[in-house]
Amino acid sequence: MTELPPIAPLLVxxxxxxLRLLVRNPRAMTTGxxxxxxxxFLRGSPGHADEVAGAVAGLTALGVGMLGYASFAASLVTARxxxxxxxxxxxxxxxxxYFTGRITxxxxxxxxxxxxxxxxxxxxxxxxxxxxxGLALVIGLGALAFAALGTAVTRVIATADSxxxxxxxxxxxxxxxxxxxxxxxxxxxWVAGLMHRLPPGALVNGxxxxxxxxxxxxxxxxxxxxxxxxxxxxxxxxxxWDPVPPSARTAKTARVPA
Amino acid sequence: xxxxxxxxxxxxTKRFGPVTAxxxxxFQVEAGAVVAVLGQNGAGKTTTIEILEGFQRADGGHVRxxxxxxxxxxxxxRSRIGLVLQSTSLDPQVTVLEAVELHAxxxxxxxxxDEMLAVVGLTDDADTRIGVLxxxxxxxxxxxxxxxxxxxxxxxxEPTTGLDPQARRSLWAAIRELNRSGTTILLTTHYLxxxxxxxxxVIVMSEGRVIADATPDQLRARAxxxxxxxxxxxxxxxxxxxxxxxxxxxxxMRGDVGEALAAIVGWARAQxxxxxxxxxxxxxxxxxxxxxTEPDHEQADHG
Numbered sequence: 406m407t408e409l410p411p412i413a414p415l416l417v418x419x420x421x422x423x424l425r426l427l428v429r430n431p432r433a434m435t436t437g438x439x440x441x442x443x444x445x446f447l448r449g450s451p452g453h454a455d456e457v458a459g460a461v462a463g464l465t466a467l468g469v470g471m472l473g474y475a476s477f478a479a480s481l482v483t484a485r486x487x488x489x490x491x492x493x494x495x496x497x498x499x500x501x502x503y504f505t506g507r508i509t510x511x512x513x514x515x516x517x518x519x520x521x522x523x524x525x526x527x528x529x530x531x532x533x534x535x536x537x538x539g540l541a542l543v544i545g546l547g548a549l550a551f552a553a554l555g556t557a558v559t560r561v562i563a564t565a566d567s568x569x570x571x572x573x574x575x576x577x578x579x580x581x582x583x584x585x586x587x588x589x590x591x592x593x594x595w596v597a598g599l600m601h602r603l604p605p606g607a608l609v610n611g612x613x614x615x616x617x618x619x620x621x622x623x624x625x626x627x628x629x630x631x632x633x634x635x636x637x638x639x640x641x642x643x644x645x646w647d648p649v650p651p652s653a654r655t656a657k658t659a660r661v662p663a
Numbered sequence: 664x665x666x667x668x669x670x671x672x673x674x675x676t677k678r679f680g681p682v683t684a685x686x687x688x689x690f691q692v693e694a695g696a697v698v699a700v701l702g703q704n705g706a707g708k709t710t711t712i713e714i715l716e717g718f719q720r721a722d723g724g725h726v727r728x729x730x731x732x733x734x735x736x737x738x739x740x741r742s743r744i745g746l747v748l749q750s751t752s753l754d755p756q757v758t759v760l761e762a763v764e765l766h767a768x769x770x771x772x773x774x775x776x777d778e779m780l781a782v783v784g785l786t787d788d789a790d791t792r793i794g795v796l797x798x799x800x801x802x803x804x805x806x807x808x809x810x811x812x813x814x815x816x817x818x819x820x821e822p823t824t825g826l827d828p829q830a831r832r833s834l835w836a837a838i839r840e841l842n843r844s845g846t847t848i849l850l851t852t853h854y855l856x857x858x859x860x861x862x863x864x865v866i867v868m869s870e871g872r873v874i875a876d877a878t879p880d881q882l883r884a885r886a887x888x889x890x891x892x893x894x895x896x897x898x899x900x901x902x903x904x905x906x907x908x909x910x911x912x913x914x915x916m917r918g919d920v921g922e923a924l925a926a927i928v929g930w931a932r933a934q935x936x937x938x939x940x941x942x943x944x945x946x947x948x949x950x951x952x953x954x955x956t957e958p959d960h961e962q963a964d965h966g
Contacts, residue, residue, distance in 0.1 A: 410769065
């Protein structure tokens, strides 16, 4: 019998394929990669170095979340709706390779988007970049956490059309309350504390720390890692491969055969 | 080692809550055959095929596809199966060549990508993004992805729905070519001419059961002998002796062909009716199929 092709080259091909899909996806490229840098460029000088680092971190978190969570989940729903996921499931490619490729490509592009935003910060406002390796670690883990949660959340999204509202309402308020888009005053202490333990808050904090200097933000990395692992486990349990049948879209009833 | 029976289904049952979608279904498909599964929407075709493809679990019965229970499908088994799903399932952002190369790499012994593109007539579209292709061309990409791994068994779910006649014919040619190279094909379709064109055998399902399993010719013969058909021109009146044979504006007479022709020709001469459109022949597969699946042919269970 002829041997099945080895997995490693297939994985590389998957990463390249998903990178290609992302680069050719205007939603991912604009909101996830280019918009944060543009917003930073437009906002004018944030002030002294710490404030610059905060602004860079906040807008980068906006982009990483848009790319890793919102756009990731929306295109996963589209792939499910259009039968693309079913085709992959029917192919000899192990499912984990598909998702590993997809998530890895998202992490790579998130790093590229971060590089652009940070470059704008450095060139325009002289942003500090103290620990680039730590920064990459925070962004990589953050994008992974977002993508894992984005995979899990597709369970409750019925159609591609309903993806944006669900994703925006679960992401933007959290991002806002995390202070990523500017200082938020008068939050109850427990809300502020909670925000530090959610991915956007940990991402902004961890990123600010690596830009400004100081020790590696292990606490924030732990939060992001925990959400990443939790999201992946949840995704494995709840993920649905097939489109939600029209009969089940409004009332969440048992599946009825077509 | 190679199983001579590509698909072996016995006593297959699948329930969705209170609904039994597939009820004690059994059939075999020998390796190398082209078999069409026909039936109305809701007849249980899709559920049956999805169980054979390993997408759904059976509630009961024995299912072997290429000697394996699809519920236990592994990579090796998947590499021997090809799938063309009911609707196109492609990423619009990649080019034809990129998609076919990506899928070819998954299989132990894929067809050369150039050759594959030539077979489905997409050589000139190799560098075109799939999203800008016409529906017919996208369907060819689907077919190429299903065929590129040289599958032993190909599932084709309504492969030509929505295509223009030329596109259908060229897809049929590609499917026949694949079958000649040894691939077993299980096809679902709503087009009886497609079944007639491609299939060695036709399985008709209705209300979750197999109600016929025969060659197209056998099915046609079963629906009665030859018939004379004459689509009536508008505003032509028919004498009572002939009027009882009129269905939906078509005069259809079965039984003795000579007698039927004599009756029609006599009437047409007397009335000066132009007999253009008159046909003599065995019932079409479509007529045979409709006769099988008409409600009054089914056992009444409206209790």
